Amino acid sequence: MSERASWFYRILISKRDTKRRPVSRAPRAPEPHEAYSGLIRLHVLHHASEGAVFGLGMIEELGRHGYRLSPGTLYPMLRELEREGLLRSERRRVDGKIRCLYRATPAGRKALKIGKQRVLELFQEIFEDRG
Numbered sequence: 620m621s622e623r624a625s626w627f628y629r630i631l632i633s634k635r636d637t638k639r640r641p642v643s644r645a646p647r648a649p650e651p652h653e654a655y656s657g658l659i660r661l662h663v664l665h666h667a668s669e670g671a672v673f674g675l676g677m678i679e680e681l682g683r684h685g686y687r688l689s690p691g692t693l694y695p696m697l698r699e700l701e702r703e704g705l706l707r708s709e710r711r712r713v714d715g716k717i718r719c720l721y722r723a724t725p726a727g728r729k730a731l732k733i734g735k736q737r738v739l740e741l742f743q744e745i746f747e748d749r750g
């Protein structure tokens with residue numbers, strides 16, 4: 620390939636590269652919870668295995684642990700856990716309001732058990748050289 624041809628080739632490649640990526644769109648800022656969404660899911664499973672939980676109650680509970688989640692983030696997460704068969708929901712009247720209550724299924728309890736082992740391992744690894 621001549622020098623001129625290789626230059627042209629590089630231009631073509633770079634043009635194709637820019638076409639592949641949506642350059643016009645600004646990169647999406649990640650939601651702060653995305654890095655530890657697994658921990659939040661595990662937290663939800665933990666409470667849902669002890670008793671029924673509902674969205675707003677869970678948002679409050681997570682808030683006590685420093686996780687600030689909006690309903691727009693938590694509700695899809697609850698529905699996803701239900702789709703995965705880890706939670707089961709039922710509608711109940713609580714204090715005059717219809718609430719969607721979630722409980723852990725047997726598969727959810729099993730996932731929690733494995734998740735707890737993983738968290739313990741991670742915890743030990745992260746903090747092992749702290750002395």
Ligand SMILES: [Zn+2]
Pocket residue numbers: 662666680681684
């Ligand atoms: Zn908690």
